[in-house]
Amino acid sequence: xxxxxxxxxxxxxxxxxxxxxxxxxxxxxxxxxxxxxxxxxxxxxxxxxxxxxxxxxxxxxxxxxxxxxxxxxxxxxxxxxxxxxxxxxxxxxxxxxxxxxxxxxxxxxxxxxxxxxxxxxxxxxxxxxxxxxxxxxxxxxxxxxxxxxxxxxxxxxxxxxxxxxxxxxxxxxxxxxxxxxxxxxxxxxxxxxxxxxxxxxxxxxxxxxxxxxxxxxxxxxxxxxxxxxxxxxxxxxxxxxxxxxxxxxxxxxxxxxxxxxxxxxxxxxxxxxxxxxxxxxxxxxxxxxxxxxxxxxxxxxxxxxxxxxxxxxxxxxxxxxxxxxxxxxxxxxxxxxxxxxxxxxxxxxxxxxxxxxxxxxxxxxxxxxxxxxxxxxxxxxxxxxxxxxxxxxxxxxxxxxxxxxxxxxxxxxxx
Amino acid sequence: xxxxxxxxxxxxxxxxxxxxxxxxxxxxxxxxxxxxxxxxxxxxxxxxxxxxxxxxxxxxxxxxxxxxxxxxxxxxxxxxxxxxxxxxxxxxxxxxxxxxxxxxxxxxxxxxxxxxxxxxxxxxxxxxxxxxxxxxxxxxxxxxxxxxxxxxxxxxxxxxxxxxxxxxxxxxxxxxxxxxxxxxxxxxxxxxxxxxxxxxxxxxxxxxxxxxxxxxxxxxxxxxxxxxxxxxxxxxxxxxxxxxxxxxxxxxxxxxxxxxxxxxxxxxxxxxxxxxxxxxxxxxxxxxxxxxxxxxxxxxxxxxxxxxxxxxxxxxxxxxxxxxxxxxxxxxxxxxxxxxxxxxxxxxxxxxxxxxxxxxxxxxxxxxxxxxxxxxxxxxxxxxxxxxxxxxxxxxxxxxxxxxxxxxxxxxxxx
Numbered sequence: 001x002x003x004x005x006x007x008x009x010x011x012x013x014x015x016x017x018x019x020x021x022x023x024x025x026x027x028x029x030x031x032x033x034x035x036x037x038x039x040x041x042x043x044x045x046x047x048x049x050x051x052x053x054x055x056x057x058x059x060x061x062x063x064x065x066x067x068x069x070x071x072x073x074x075x076x077x078x079x080x081x082x083x084x085x086x087x088x089x090x091x092x093x094x095x096x097x098x099x100x101x102x103x104x105x106x107x108x109x110x111x112x113x114x115x116x117x118x119x120x121x122x123x124x125x126x127x128x129x130x131x132x133x134x135x136x137x138x139x140x141x142x143x144x145x146x147x148x149x150x151x152x153x154x155x156x157x158x159x160x161x162x163x164x165x166x167x168x169x170x171x172x173x174x175x176x177x178x179x180x181x182x183x184x185x186x187x188x189x190x191x192x193x194x195x196x197x198x199x200x201x202x203x204x205x206x207x208x209x210x211x212x213x214x215x216x217x218x219x220x221x222x223x224x225x226x227x228x229x230x231x232x233x234x235x236x237x238x239x240x241x242x243x244x245x246x247x248x249x250x251x252x253x254x255x256x257x258x259x260x261x262x263x264x265x266x267x268x269x270x271x272x273x274x275x276x277x278x279x280x281x282x283x284x285x286x287x288x289x290x291x292x293x294x295x296x297x298x299x300x301x302x303x304x305x306x307x308x309x310x311x312x313x314x315x316x317x318x319x320x321x322x323x324x325x326x327x328x329x330x331x332x333x334x335x336x337x338x339x340x341x342x343x344x345x346x347x348x349x350x351x352x353x354x355x356x357x358x359x360x361x362x363x364x365x366x367x368x369x370x371x372x373x374x375x376x377x378x379x380x381x382x383x384x385x386x387x388x389x390x391x392x393x394x395x396x397x398x399x400x401x402x403x404x405x406x407x408x409x410x411x412x413x414x415x
Numbered sequence: 416x417x418x419x420x421x422x423x424x425x426x427x428x429x430x431x432x433x434x435x436x437x438x439x440x441x442x443x444x445x446x447x448x449x450x451x452x453x454x455x456x457x458x459x460x461x462x463x464x465x466x467x468x469x470x471x472x473x474x475x476x477x478x479x480x481x482x483x484x485x486x487x488x489x490x491x492x493x494x495x496x497x498x499x500x501x502x503x504x505x506x507x508x509x510x511x512x513x514x515x516x517x518x519x520x521x522x523x524x525x526x527x528x529x530x531x532x533x534x535x536x537x538x539x540x541x542x543x544x545x546x547x548x549x550x551x552x553x554x555x556x557x558x559x560x561x562x563x564x565x566x567x568x569x570x571x572x573x574x575x576x577x578x579x580x581x582x583x584x585x586x587x588x589x590x591x592x593x594x595x596x597x598x599x600x601x602x603x604x605x606x607x608x609x610x611x612x613x614x615x616x617x618x619x620x621x622x623x624x625x626x627x628x629x630x631x632x633x634x635x636x637x638x639x640x641x642x643x644x645x646x647x648x649x650x651x652x653x654x655x656x657x658x659x660x661x662x663x664x665x666x667x668x669x670x671x672x673x674x675x676x677x678x679x680x681x682x683x684x685x686x687x688x689x690x691x692x693x694x695x696x697x698x699x700x701x702x703x704x705x706x707x708x709x710x711x712x713x714x715x716x717x718x719x720x721x722x723x724x725x726x727x728x729x730x731x732x733x734x735x736x737x738x739x740x741x742x743x744x745x746x747x748x749x750x751x752x753x754x755x756x757x758x759x760x761x762x763x764x765x766x767x768x769x770x771x772x773x774x775x776x777x778x779x780x781x782x783x784x785x786x787x788x789x790x791x792x793x794x795x796x797x798x799x800x801x802x803x804x805x806x807x808x809x810x811x812x813x814x815x816x817x818x819x820x821x822x823x824x825x826x827x828x829x830x
Contacts, residue, residue, distance in 0.1 A: 031605065035624050049792070052612065058665040096665050096700075097717045098601075099612045110666050140789035147796055155822070156624030157795035160718045164617035164791060168606040190446065191583040197467065197514045202579035209450050209571030250473045250511050251525050285511075302512045303575045331746050331824055374555035376579060377464070380572035381562055407570070409746055 003251070003277030003284070008391060009348040012278050012288060012313060017326070019295050020317045024241065025174040031159055037172035038215075038323030039152045045145045045165055048138035055094040057133040060113065060122065061104035062091045064130035075114070075123040088121065100134055107133035153324060176216045176321035179240040180207055183225035183258055184247040184301055202303040202376070203246050210310050213329070215322025216242075231261035236292045241321055243294050244314060247301035249276075249285040262291050262298065273298065279391055281347045282370055283309035304375035308350050330385065330405040335362040341396040343389040344369070352383035353404060362387075362404055383407070418666070418692030418699070423806060424763040427693050427703060427728060432741070434710050435732045439656065440589040446574055452587035453630075453738030454567045460560045460580055463553035470509040472548040475528065475537065476519035477506045479545035490529070490538040503536060515549055522548035568739060591631045591736035594655040595622055598640035598673055599662040599716055617718040617791070618661050625725050628744070630737025631657075646676035651707045656736055658709050659729060662716035664691075664700040677706050677713065688713065694806055696762045697785055698724035719790035723765050745800065745820040750777040756811040758804040759784070767798035768819060777802070777819055798822070 007015075026040040055061060062078065066089035070076040079088040091108070092101045100107070106128045113122040141147065147165060148158060154172070162170065186198040194200065208218045223234040225248050235243055248258025263272045273289035276298070280286065282305040287298030295317055299309045316326045335353075338361040343349045351370055353362040362385075365378045379386070385406040389395060396402050422430075441455040470476060477493065481504035485491040494503040506523070507516045515522070521543045528537040556562065562580060563573060569587070577585065601613040609615065623633045638649040640663050650658055663673025678687045688704035691713070695701065697720040702713030710732055714724045731741045750768075753776040758764045766785055768777040777800075780793045794801070800821040804810060811817050 031620050032623070035627075051609075051614070058670070095670070096715070097614070135789075140792045147792070153823070155795075156621050156628060157722055157791075159624050160617040160621035160722060161791055161795045163605045163615050163620045164718055166605055166609060166615050190578045190581055194466075194581065199466070199512070200578050200581050202575040205446050205578045206571050206575035208447070209574050212450075213571060255473070255510070300511070303579055307572055307575060325823075374550075376572075376576055377555045377562070380570075380576050408568070408740075 006277045006279040006284065006346070007275045009278060009280050009312065012275055012280075012286075013316065015275060015288060016295075016313065016317050017320070019290060020242075020320045023173040023176075023321055023323045026171050027174045028169055028171050030169050031162055031167075034154055034170050034172050035156070035159060036215075037154055037175075039148055039150050039154060040171045040173050040323065042146055042150050043148045043162070043167060043170060045141050045143055045147055047166065048142045049140040049165060050135055050137055052137050053100040054135050054137075055096055055098055055100055055107045055133060056135050057107050057109040058096050059094060059107045059109040059133065060091040061094045061101050061107050062128065063089065063103055064106040064128050064132070067106075067108070067124060067127040070124050070127050072125045075125050077121050077123050079121050080119070091122070105130045105134065109133060151323065173215075173321075173323035176241040176318060177239075178211045178216045178218050178318060179235075179238050179243045180204060180211075180218055180220045181231065181234045181243060181245045182220065182222045182247065183231055183245060185225055187222075187247075203299075203301060203306045206303065206307060207244060207246070207310060210307075210315060211318055214315050214318040215324055216318045225258060228257050228261035231258055235262075235296070240294065242314075242317060243291065243296040244310075245296065245298045246306060247299075249287055249298045249300045251285070255285075258298065259287070262287070262289065262296065278309075278313070279347045280308065280312055281344070281349045282307070282375060283312060283350075284347070286313055288313065304370070304379055307376070307379065308370075312348070312350070328405060330407065331409040332403055332405055333409075334401050335404045336360055337396045337398055337400050337402050338363045340398045341387065341389065343393055343395040345394055346391060348391055349389045350379075351387050351389060352379040353385060353387055354382060355384045362402075421692045421694040421699065421761070422690045423694050424727065427690055427695075427701075428731065430690060430703060431710075431728065431732050432735070434705060435657075435735045438588040438591075438736055438738045441586050442589045443584055443586050445584050446577055446582075449569055449585050449587050450571070450574060451630075452569055452590075454563055454565050454569060455586045455588050455738070457561055457565050458563045458577070458582060458585060460556050460558055460562050462581065463557045464555040464580060465550055465552055467552050468515040469550050470511055470513055470515055470522045470548060471550050472522050472524040473511050474509060474522045474524040474548065475506040476509045476516050476522050477543065478504065478518055479521040479543050479547070482521075482523075482539060482542040485539050485542050487540045490540050492536050492538050494536050495534070506537070520545045520549065524548060566738065588630075588738035591656040591733060592654075593626045593631045593633050593733060594650075594653050594658045595619060595626075595633055595635045596646065596649045596658060596660045597635065597637045597662065598646055598660060600640060602637075602662075618714075618716060618721045621718065621722060622659060622661070622725060625722075625730060626659075626733055629730050629733040630739055631733045640673060643672050643676035646673055650677075650711070655709065657729075657732060658706065658711040659725075660711065660713045661721060662714075664702055664713045664715045666700070670700075673713065674702070677702070677704065677711065693724075693728070694762045695723065695727055696759070696764045697722070697790060698727060698765075699762070701728055703728065719785070719794055722791070722794065723785075727763070727765070743820060745822065746824040747818055747820055748824075749816050750819045751775055752811045752813055752815050752817050753778045755813045756802065756804065758808055758810040760809055761806060763806055764804045765794075765801050766804060767794040767801050769797060770799045777817075 078091040115122045187201040221234045224230045248255045273287045276287040285300045286309040297314045341364045352365045385404045493506040530537045602616040636649045639645045663670045688702045691702040693701045700715045701724040712729045756779045767780045800819045
């Protein structure tokens with residue numbers, strides 16, 4: 001027994017990239033609903049921006065030619081408002097962003113003028129060039145200009161650009177629906193009484209958070225691990241875009257039931273579990289396939305293994321379905337390994353690390369492999385981030401520069 | 416006229432850090448509600464983890480001493496289940512994570528044994544050490560161990576740790592309530608008809624997104640810029656933690672009304688607008704103060720100026736109130752400036768930049784100052800990120816390494 005062959009992580013990732021080529025559906029949402037989503041279509045301007053010539057300073061709109069000859073020896077006086085054939089050239093008070101009055105072609109900023117007491121006239125001592133402090137209609141962009149490209153994730157600044165352009169709704173990638181099929185016995189929801197031998201269900205709240213982080217929505221279904229029929233029914237029950245089955249991925253007696261169920265759920269075109277056993281630790285017993293027409297991931301129930309199986313495999317599929325970058329959503333930075341990290345050849349290993357205060361160094365938190373005792377606590381509470389050690393590597397010698405995925409770019413030190 | 420003194424950005428930031436020293440209130444939330452929030456109190460373990468000795472492999476639980484002497488020349492046979500005084504030592508099938516049966520102290524992994532046809536017995540050819548593939552009760556942590564420290568922002572992994580530990584609710588920092596007082600005339604909500612001379616309100620949807628990104632919730636109040644009374648009433652109307660007044664920050668005629676209103680709203684202990692005019696471009700006309708007992712920011716209405724005034728000033732206050740790191744929430748990386756960026760001495764300037772494909776270089780997008788024509792479009796649509804040029808600097812010479820704030824760590828290239 002044992003996994004007869006472990007699929008290299010790179011091969012598992014290639015499988016996912018083939019099976020989940022991109023998003024499936026597009027929906028049209030208002031600006032408010034669309035924030036955080038990924039644009040499904042290019043957005044082009046429907047009109048010019050700004051829509052009119054506008055002032056780029058608080059000041060006085062003038063005809064530039066009327067300022068010719070102004071100097072300290074020859075201050076020119078302007079009259080505000082309608083001069084009605086008066087001897088002074090005319091000017092109008094304008095605010096930054098407001099439309100330029102007809103005939104005006106420049107704005108004299110407030111602090112370049114000397115105003116009289118009554119505020120009806122002002123003097124200038126410098127001529128101003130035509131176009132100064134003025135933004136012409138269409139200067140930013142004109143009708144048909146590409147504003148935002150498909151694939152962009154919409155942030156607050158994009159809301160401003162779209163609103164300014166009068167675009168109140170956009171087509172975005174629909175959020176993928178992810179079904180969590182939680183198999184297992186002796187699993188108790190936190191808050192309930194814990195019988196001896198039972199454990200709290202840590203995977204469901206974690207996976208909900210991970211899927212939502214990656215742009216998906218979650219539907220949860222608890223089912224009995226001992227019944228292949230119950231597992232099969234749960235998988236086929238809902239119309240979702242991806243299924244995650246939790247628990248039963250291993251080689252124990254109960255596990256066989258889940259694996260068998262996944263085989264039987266197959267429809268024409270399905271290939272069941274194409275991969276079972278990935279050269280990844282934690283997360284070795286993960287399975288990947290296509291069941292009931294959907295991509296399906298079988299994850300180990302042990303929380304630290306479930307976490308890394310999601311991060312290294314499932315998350316990539318969810319992010320692809322959401323239209324996001326498939327890469328791990330963590331900031332990366334190079335650090336120096338202060339102590340050696342020993343890794344087994346033949347697996348990609350995830351090692352939690354902590355920063356060493358006031359240095360550019362990190363050190364491993366665990367002495368043993370990360371899926372052993374205390375792995376979850378170390379990974380999520382004691383670590384500032386993690387390193388990925390390639391299959392062919394025996395680890396990271398001390399003193400070597402290595403790429404670290406950080407949980408929080410602002411807090412590389414450990415807690 | 417003109418701002419008689421511009422407050423240096425560093426001074427404005429110091430003012431904010433003094434005025435908003437940290438969060439005000441704590442609330443107790445269930446795990447599901449608490450995700451994304453900041454822990455207000457340390458969380459310690461209430462019991463041991465794991466709660467019992469458990470198997471760390473799928474396999475057979477045995478007494479290690481019964482395996483002594485096993486070898487290829489001397490395979491030892493074990494009987495599964497209750498041996499009832501049989502000649503073979505006893506073993507029990509266990510799954511990864513399940514409790515170890517009484518008396519057993521080691522787990523022989525499935526792939527280390529040779530099972531008989533019927534599956535009632537198996538042979539081993541290697542002795543196993545006591546404790547092998549076993550995690551002892553309390554090995555991860557014990558009652559009283561500090562699990563998560565106050566100040567941590569709760570992510571999906573923390574959900575797993577808390578759930579596993581049986582902790583169903585935590586005390587987190589309450590989301591700050593931010594009131595947007597939108598002053599202005601000729602502002603139209605996107606979707607409505609646009610009269611000549613009017614513009615769409617880009618600031619409200621943008622600020623909603625920015626405040627929510629930084630952990631706050633938004634209440635919106637539209638008011639008449641021409642009435643000091645209306646502005647005053649709007650500010651005092653709601654019980655919020657911070658007020659943002661948009662529009663009327665400049666030196667135009669209408670602006671004076673808003674600035675006056677902020678003065679009159681003062682209560683004992685208020686200091687009105689302590690700062691008006693910050694050495695920041697875009698965003699120069701921003702004001703900061705304490706009005707009606709709350710920190711108040713007066714932001715320019717021009718969207719590109721409003722954006723940077725929020726990012727460089729208000730966002731810091733909102734993040735502090737949320738318990739988050741006050742720093743700008745963008746990944747940073749060093750790039751080489753391919754072309755010179757010219758900046759004015761005396762201001763911190765924000766310059767949008769684009770990446771140059773297949774190089775480690777960036778270049779500025781605009782030729783003129785970033786608050787001039789097309790600033791918003793360039794900043795949010797054409798840029799991959801931005802650089803901040805210090806007050807005392809005339810800009811960045813070409814060929815110089817410079818720190819870039821990236822909008823998306825995965826897509827440093829421009830659109």
